[in-house]
Amino acid sequence: xxxxxxxxxxxxxxxxxxxxxxxxxxxxxxxxxxxxxxxxxxxxxxxxxxxxxxxxxxxxxxxxxxxxxxxxxxxxxxxxxxxxxxxxxxxx
Numbered sequence: 001x002x003x004x005x006x007x008x009x010x011x012x013x014x015x016x017x018x019x020x021x022x023x024x025x026x027x028x029x030x031x032x033x034x035x036x037x038x039x040x041x042x043x044x045x046x047x048x049x050x051x052x053x054x055x056x057x058x059x060x061x062x063x064x065x066x067x068x069x070x071x072x073x074x075x076x077x078x079x080x081x082x083x084x085x086x087x088x089x090x091x092x
Contacts, residue, residue, distance in 0.1 A: 016036070017034050017035065017036045017041070017045070017046060017049045018034070018035050018036070018037075019032065019033070019034045019049050019050065019053050020032055020033045020034070020035075020053075022053065022054065022057045025086055028088050028089075029068055029086055029087065029088050030054070030057070030086070030087055030088070030089070031084060031085065031086050031087075032050050032053045032054050032057075032084075032085050032087070033050065033082060033083065033084045033085070034046050034047070034049040034050040034053075034082065034083045034085075035080055035081070035082045036080065036081045036082075037080045038080075039077070040076055040077045041076065041081060042076075043072060043076065043081070043083075046072070046081050046082075046083045047070060047072070047083045047085075049083070050070070050083045050084070050085040051065075051067070051070075051085060054067075054085055054087045057089070058087075058089035058090075061089055062091075062092070063089035063090055063091055063092060064089070064090055064091070064092050065087050065088075065089060066087060066088050066089070066090055067085065067086075067087050068086040068087055068088060069085070069086040070083060070084070070085050070086075071083070071084045072084075
């Protein structure tokens with residue numbers, strides 16, 4: 001019984017992030033959003049997922065990612081955590 005309770009608690013703590021596709025935001029800018037539901041994911045990890053997706057997107061074009069704005073929403077462990085990144089891709 002204790003083992004099942006421990007496994008259930010670990011499952012809740014190990015929430016997986018969902019990262020959106022990159023979408024155009026106008027004026028050469030793009031957005032990408034990472035959302036984590038449940039668990040106690042560190043904000044650094046949530047933000048890093050959006051930054052990685054943006055960096056990969058720009059690198060595929062042979063460009064460098066430049067962060068324009070990064071907003072976070074939610075309360076860790078209480079409501080879904082969300083990091084919304086606005087970025088641009090510039091020539092290296």
